[in-house]
Amino acid sequence: MDRVALHGLKARGHHGVFPKEREEGQTFVVDLVLGLDTRPAATDDDLTRTVHYGIVAEEVVAVVEGEPVNLIETLAERIARVCLEHAVVQEVEVRVHKPDAPITVPFDDVTVTITRSRV
Numbered sequence: 001m002d003r004v005a006l007h008g009l010k011a012r013g014h015h016g017v018f019p020k021e022r023e024e025g026q027t028f029v030v031d032l033v034l035g036l037d038t039r040p041a042a043t044d045d046d047l048t049r050t051v052h053y054g055i056v057a058e059e060v061v062a063v064v065e066g067e068p069v070n071l072i073e074t075l076a077e078r079i080a081r082v083c084l085e086h087a088v089v090q091e092v093e094v095r096v097h098k099p100d101a102p103i104t105v106p107f108d109d110v111t112v113t114i115t116r117s118r119v
Contacts, residue, residue: 001090002038004050007031009057011064015075018102026100028064028075032056034083035091035117051086059083072096072112080116091117 009032014025034051041050059082069075076094083092095113103110 001035004034004036004038004053005032006034006053006057006060009060009064011061013064013066013075014068015064015070015072015098016068016102017070021102022068026098028072029097029099030060030064030079031095031097032060032079032083033093034086034089035093036088037090049088051088056083056086072098072110073114076112076114077116080114084116084118091115091119 009030010027011030012025013028014022015028016022034056036051038050041047060079063078063082064075069078076096079094079096080092083089083094093113093115095111098110099108101110
């Protein structure tokens, strides 16, 4: 299986369990690895036979900016579902970063990574 990856998609969302997170929002960063067969598109040099990563990026940002959830696990699941709606995408790895998570000790990042497939 071939891979198409998008790294560092940024969007502001209001996800989290604490009222301050819901009210003020924060930046979330998403990395995606889409699994698909790129041979048909490459053979014909045809965008319609692969995944349009620009559209996927817009859809992912819309999910992050959309309806708030408590957990980034839930956010990752929603993003995976959107990616798998593209017929050529057979699997997806989603990593959601929450670099401004409300943690009381110094840290660089919090991430959740999930992998989902059609199988």
